[in-house]
Amino acid sequence: MxxxxxxALAVAxxxxxxxxxxxxxxxxxxxxxxxxxGHAALRLGDETYHFQHEAPGVLRLRRDGSEHFRYAYGxxxxxTMHLSRVAVPDATYAELRQRFSERxxxxxxxxxxxxxxxxxxxLLERLLAHRRGDTEATIRLRGAGFFFPEDGGTSPSAAALxxxxxxxxxxxxxxxxxxxxxxxxxxxxxxxxxxxxPTPDVPAQGYPQFAYPFSSRYRDLLAALAALEALARAxxxxxxACRAAVVEALDPVEHRALAAFADRLEEQLVRLLRSERPDWxxxxxxxxxxxxxxxASERTGRLMLLDAFPPGAEVVPWRALREYRDIVPDLLAExxxxxxxxRARLRSGVPxxxxxxxxxxxxxxxLLELDAAAxxxxxxxxxxxxxxxxxxxxxxxxxxxVPEDELAVDLARAKTRARRFAAQLERRYAYDLFxxxxxxxxxxxxxxxxxxxxGRLDGRKALDFIPFVSARAxxxxxxxxxxTTLWSYRRSQLAEMYRREEPLHVWLRECNTLTSTIxxxxxxxxxxxxxxxxxxxxxxxxxxxxVAGALGAxxxxxxxxxxxxxxxxxxxxxxALFSLPELAFVNLRKGSFAYVRRADRPLDxxxxxxxxxxxxx
Amino acid sequence: xxARRVRSLVVSSMVALLTGCSVSVSSWSLSKSxxxxxxxxxxxxxxxxxxxxxxxxxxxxxYTQAYVKSSGGGDLGNFxxxxxxxxxxxxxxxxxxxxxTYTAIGEGLAKAGVSSAALTAYKQNLSxxxxxxxxxxxxxxxxGR
Numbered sequence: 221m222x223x224x225x226x227x228a229l230a231v232a233x234x235x236x237x238x239x240x241x242x243x244x245x246x247x248x249x250x251x252x253x254x255x256x257x258g259h260a261a262l263r264l265g266d267e268t269y270h271f272q273h274e275a276p277g278v279l280r281l282r283r284d285g286s287e288h289f290r291y292a293y294g295x296x297x298x299x300t301m302h303l304s305r306v307a308v309p310d311a312t313y314a315e316l317r318q319r320f321s322e323r324x325x326x327x328x329x330x331x332x333x334x335x336x337x338x339x340x341x342x343l344l345e346r347l348l349a350h351r352r353g354d355t356e357a358t359i360r361l362r363g364a365g366f367f368f369p370e371d372g373g374t375s376p377s378a379a380a381l382x383x384x385x386x387x388x389x390x391x392x393x394x395x396x397x398x399x400x401x402x403x404x405x406x407x408x409x410x411x412x413x414x415x416x417x418p419t420p421d422v423p424a425q426g427y428p429q430f431a432y433p434f435s436s437r438y439r440d441l442l443a444a445l446a447a448l449e450a451l452a453r454a455x456x457x458x459x460x461a462c463r464a465a466v467v468e469a470l471d472p473v474e475h476r477a478l479a480a481f482a483d484r485l486e487e488q489l490v491r492l493l494r495s496e497r498p499d500w501x502x503x504x505x506x507x508x509x510x511x512x513x514x515x516a517s518e519r520t521g522r523l524m525l526l527d528a529f530p531p532g533a534e535v536v537p538w539r540a541l542r543e544y545r546d547i548v549p550d551l552l553a554e555x556x557x558x559x560x561x562x563r564a565r566l567r568s569g570v571p572x573x574x575x576x577x578x579x580x581x582x583x584x585x586x587l588l589e590l591d592a593a594a595x596x597x598x599x600x601x602x603x604x605x606x607x608x609x610x611x612x613x614x615x616x617x618x619x620x621x622v623p624e625d626e627l628a629v630d631l632a633r634a635k636t637r638a639r640r641f642a643a644q645l646e647r648r649y650a651y652d653l654f655x656x657x658x659x660x661x662x663x664x665x666x667x668x669x670x671x672x673x674x675g676r677l678d679g680r681k682a683l684d685f686i687p688f689v690s691a692r693a694x695x696x697x698x699x700x701x702x703x704t705t706l707w708s709y710r711r712s713q714l715a716e717m718y719r720r721e722e723p724l725h726v727w728l729r730e731c732n733t734l735t736s737t738i739x740x741x742x743x744x745x746x747x748x749x750x751x752x753x754x755x756x757x758x759x760x761x762x763x764x765x766x767v768a769g770a771l772g773a774x775x776x777x778x779x780x781x782x783x784x785x786x787x788x789x790x791x792x793x794x795x796a797l798f799s800l801p802e803l804a805f806v807n808l809r810k811g812s813f814a815y816v817r818r819a820d821r822p823l824d825x826x827x828x829x830x831x832x833x834x835x836x837x
Numbered sequence: 838x839x840a841r842r843v844r845s846l847v848v849s850s851m852v853a854l855l856t857g858c859s860v861s862v863s864s865w866s867l868s869k870s871x872x873x874x875x876x877x878x879x880x881x882x883x884x885x886x887x888x889x890x891x892x893x894x895x896x897x898x899x900y901t902q903a904y905v906k907s908s909g910g911g912d913l914g915n916f917x918x919x920x921x922x923x924x925x926x927x928x929x930x931x932x933x934x935x936x937x938t939y940t941a942i943g944e945g946l947a948k949a950g951v952s953s954a955a956l957t958a959y960k961q962n963l964s965x966x967x968x969x970x971x972x973x974x975x976x977x978x979x980x981g982r
Binding site: 253267272279288296428498502506534574589602604606658 | 858859866867868869870871872873888889890892893895896899900902903904906907908912914915917918919921922923925926927928929930931933934935948965
């Protein structure tokens with residue numbers, strides 16, 4: 221309270237030349253599994269940075285939307301957050317944000333290089349196989365899946381024919397053929413070994429500079445070739461690449477907005493053909509496919525969409541979805557709401573841009589996928605990000621003009637490079653519970669920036685590496701002006717129930733997993749009977765019940781081992797282990813949720829939350 | 838066989854007790870069926886129009902600054918390739934047609950402290966001879982100083 225007043229006085233008293241910005245240190249309470257040690261994050265406005273322990277044992281800096289972070293950790297993971305807020309001048313805030321953003325970009329570049337080097341190896345294996353006569357050797361080409369492999373017997377696309385005519389008007393009648401020849405020559409001239417410095421270094425500082433990887437150069441040129449072939453032959457979209465959205469027809473304003481966007485897209489594609497971008501083929505394929513979908517929307521008056529799910533998207537099997545069939549209507553309603561929001565931009569009267577269209581496309585794809593899974597009783601594809609990138613196997617590989625034995629040598633070198641670089645990276649970003657974890661790296665990044673948050677903290681000293689302890693260190697050493705607790709989903713629901721109903725009745729009903737109306741059994745959670753996060757005094761007793769319950773379930777699980785592949789046994793063993801700390805008053809497990817209806821989600825009560833006041837997460 | 842399986846279950850569970858900083862990714866699989874995770878998407882579903890655009894500009898500006906500071910602005914082919922990946926995270930495949938790209942590049946160049954002479958070279962190379970794009974880079978540069 222005193223600190224809150226101090227903050228208000230500092231702001232009112234003009235301690236800052238301009239309105240202060242806020243830096244929030246978040247300590248997120250533990251839950252079972254990989255999050256049993258708790259977690260820490262730094263919130264800078266609508267961005268939240270946090271270091272996450274991931275396979276293969278590395279610590280990666282992640283950046284999430286703050287609203288999403290709160291939803292994922294506070295609602296789905298059901299973890300209470302403790303927020304310590306520091307008011308800083310504009311310049312300090314900008315400096316800190318820049319540091320985290322730069323670190324994020326640098327790290328992303330390193331891991332992209334690792335993937336590219338691995339792809340060099342894969343591509344060279346295919347090319348060598350092709351050179352040795354294996355014509356079955358193919359590579360997957362991103363964006364090509366909208367047109368290839370061709371559907372038999374379909375007539376040319378009117379949208380593509382118009383685009384082709386405009387290209388010829390702009391650059392000459394033989395422009396496309398000339399460009400095809402040019403790209404083919406470039407592909408043949410590529411030399412896999414031309415960039416082979418031994419193994420790229422992982423520089424200690426600064427944005428890394430690596431040579432343009434062979435596989436990227438090759439794929440970019442091949443995508444350009446695919447785009448030019450699709451254009452030259454005015455290929456129509458594959459029948460399975462475009463679907464009608466399951467929503468009401470376009471109104472006249474939306475219809476005009478999409479038609480105008482299609483016209484602009486057509487002009488942009490003509491220009492893209494002459495772009496200096498090395499990777500223009502992929503955006504051309506997507507643009508051409510979208511143009512066809514947009515023209516189909518114009519023609520039919522319905523929203524026609526490309527399939528925007530990435531290749532290899534995560535799949536929720538139908539049998540798992542069936543267990544949640546009662547919430548499918550809520551999922552559909554929320555997806556519909558998201559689409560309505562995105563469509564509002566079509567009615568705004570302002571010309572839409574690619575980003576606006578992409579939002580409509582993504583929201584409509586999600587709705588369509590859900591609807592198809594629910595009604596067709598099939599698996600559900602899900603993806604955090606949607607951008608059309610459907611790929612296709614490409615067998616017409618253009619072989620670089622390099623002898624076979626040289627290709628074999630290049631392949632051996634590529635394997636060595638990929639392996640060494642990955643090893644360097646894994647060493648550099650290795651997770652260490654004590655010295656390189658989610659706390660130590662936040663403090664290290666803040667420390668380097670010299671941002672005026674208060675005293676400098678080192679996550680490797682004493683017990684500060686533990687998220688819970690680190691939050692106290694932050695409160696002690698930084699100029700924390702406000703502390704807030706953001707309750708987990710279950711705790712906030714409980715509080716509301718205690719206000720509305722008879723408390724004893726609520727407690728008896730909600731203290732266990734069998735009669736709770738808030739919690740619903742989630743396959744991710746280990747076996748347990750009693751919630752202990754809100755029962756401090758009774759925690760050891762409840763813990764003992766949980767241990768006994770888990771052991772009993774384990775015995776049943778052992779008997780069921782041949783039938784359920786050990787699921788119940790595994791859940792019980794984990795359940796017993798995560799109940800043990802409860803005997804010593806320590807709570808880790810809180811239960812988690814696969815989905816929470818929007819109407820049931822807590823309000824985003826974080827101070828300075830970006831959304832509309834009163835809007836649910 | 839059975840004993841080995843039980844032993845591996847116990848060991849993996851104990852290891853899980855001793856680790857941290859992870860999230861159970863599968864726990865939001867169903868939620869991914871209706872929403873995205875990015876800052877841009879948060880913004881697009883909130884009441885702050887233009888925030889998605891701001892997020893894109895921040896990223897391009899930060900990236901430009903980091904790239905130029907480290908490389909001295911050497912290879913623009915690499916610059917374009919990384920920029921393309923960044924833009925895709927914001928739902929943009931054709932970044933050359935997005936005016937914010939050029940304003941943000943200008944802002945990043947200013948933050949990196951490039952000289953007026955260097956700015957002229959960047960404008961020339963990145964605008965592809967399009968005066969309006971060069972003008973946007975200049976505007977971003979002026980506002981970022």
